Amino acid sequence: MPLPLYLLALAVFAMGTSEFMLAGLLPDIASDLDVTVGTACTLTSAFAVGMVVGAPLVAALARNWSRRSSLLGFILTFTAAHAVGAVTTGFPVLFATRVVAALANAGFLAVALTAAATLVSPDKKGRALAVLLSGTTMATIAGVPGGSVLGTLLGWRATFWAVAALCLPAALGILKGIPTGRVKEEATGGLALRAELAQLTRPRLLLVMLLGALVNAATFASFTFLAPVVTDTAGLGELWISVVLVLFGAGSFVGVAVADRLSDQRPGLVLAVGGPLLLLGWPTLAVLANEPVALFTFVFVQGALSFALGSTLITRVLYEAAGAPTMAGSYATAALNVGAAVGPLVAATTLSTTVGNLGPLWASGLLVAVALLIAFSLRTVVAVRRSAEVLQ
Template sequence: MLLPLYLLAVAVFAMGTSEFMLAGLLPDIASDLDVTVGTAGALTSAFAIGMIVGAPLVAALARNWPRRSTLLAFILAFAAAHAVGAITTSFPMLFATRVVAALANAGFLAVALTAAATLVPADRKGRALAVLLSGTTVATIAGVPGGSVLGMLLGWRTTFWAVAALCLPAALGILTGVPAGRVKEEATGGLTLRAELAQLKSPRLTLVMLLGALVNAATFAGLTFLAPVVTDTARLDELWISVALVLFGAGSFVGVTVAGRLSDQRPTQVLAVGGPLLLIGWPALAVLADEPVALLGLVFVQGALSFALGSTLITRVLYAAAGAPTMAGSYATAALNVGAAAGPLIAATTLGTAAGDLGPLWASGLLVAVALLIAFPLRTVISPGRRAEALR
């Protein structure tokens, strides 16, 4: 793997810390800005909505832009949005900064995913994606729990400042390590934007994007509202929220690493084994949430399974969108964040039911069940074999 790929992963670490950190900060944000925890959870959806809209839009605009300066502009805009978020006393303004940060993140990730695929041989996209996503998984292991502890000790605003500061060394790495070529010049085929957008009509691409969105929705539904489960249901101290997030992140790192070695050639096997286990895991987590040892163990397992399946499906998006060399990254980003937007919104509706704090975990299980019901009869479409290629 080339050094620029790891430098991109550093930037993804900063952005991943921001995207996931709200899981440990929602109660404090809600209290400080005088809103409910459910309303504060909409900040996660705001970020995801910005990613959904921004990924294809910015990727289309950036087709002819210099790659290095484009990535640099996005990460600096991301840092500025967090600086504004750190000083605002208005929930609508904080919501707006999350959308702006998401737009910058979307543009960065869309260009970075496409860049990562061009930095490795054509049959190593899964491994390249695993390196890039390792920035996200390391964020869940170190950045997010660290942000949670920092927020608990010094307030949630300090965490926003820390993310802004974290962007600066990542920006320096991009400036010194990423090639300055233009996106379109480095892509193959010389396709027009219309031709690349036409790839969205592919049944195979549509399917894997849908499945990726559903699995990611399940991940964010449970993760966003994990803090109340740890403190209220399991009756653990607030510091254990960080422990739970570390375990989820460690699991996600394991899942991405393993899937990175399998998703290029054996995606069907990953889904066939991991899918049912993930489906069982979310209800099990809900049932055993009042047992701290079981809760923490299952958090690790669910992190591993969620990211193994999610990264495998997003790798299949890149393969299925091979005919859209400059837009494929935006399709993968959009799929991820449709799920990230929908998951917390769906989960929030369960908080006022009899399920209470455990409602989001049950919602996660339901979302995985829907994904498997769709995937099972169409599993040959996901496979890289000839039958799948015929449906592209």
């Protein structure tokens, strides 16, 4: 894999850390800025909505920019948003910086997903995507727990500064390692935006996006609410929350690594084997969550299966959106973040039921079941297409 791909993954690591880190910082932010925790939680929603809306919007605006200029502009904007957020004393300003950061993150990821596919041969899109997404998995392994510890020791503002600092070497790498050339000219030879947006009317593309969103919704439904499962259900101390998050992140890294080898040529195999296992894993975790050893084991396994299926389905989005070369990355980004936004909302509705803290785990199982029912009835959508089509 080319070096520029790993530089993009470094930036994705910083951005992934920012997206997930608020879960452990919200109480301190609320106290420092004199708002309720419920109000502080809107920072998470603002980021998710910004990602969903921003991915296609910003990608469309960036079509006439060079890849280098686009990626560099997005990461510098993201850095500046975190610097402003780190020094603000007002919640409205912090809220605005999260929206700006989300838009920059969405634009960066949309262009990076497309750029990653062009840095390798056409039959290695899945491997390139796996390298890029390893930045996200490493964020869950190291970035989020590290940010939580840093926030505990030095305050939430220090975590914002750390994310901003992480972006600087990635920006330098992009400046030196990403070739110039306009995105539209490189990818399309001048294909009209309307023609690329028309790809969204294709049932195959929409269905794969839906499957990716459902699997990601299941992932974030449980990931968001793992902390009370650790402390209340399993009866462990707060320090064990970071351990569980690291285990989930380590599993996600393994899952992406496995999908790296299979998502291009054998996506049906990943779905056929991993899907039922993922479906069984969530309710099993709910039943055994009070046993620490079982909790640790299944968190790792579910992280691996979730990201193996998720990255495979997002790879299929890129293949299905081959007719929209400058917008394909934004479609994949939107699918991921629709899931990331919807999953926690679905899970939150289960917390007041009789299952309590275990409700999100059951909700994840339900979301995976829906995805598998759709995938089974429309299984040709995720099957490998003919060689001539795959090599487009």
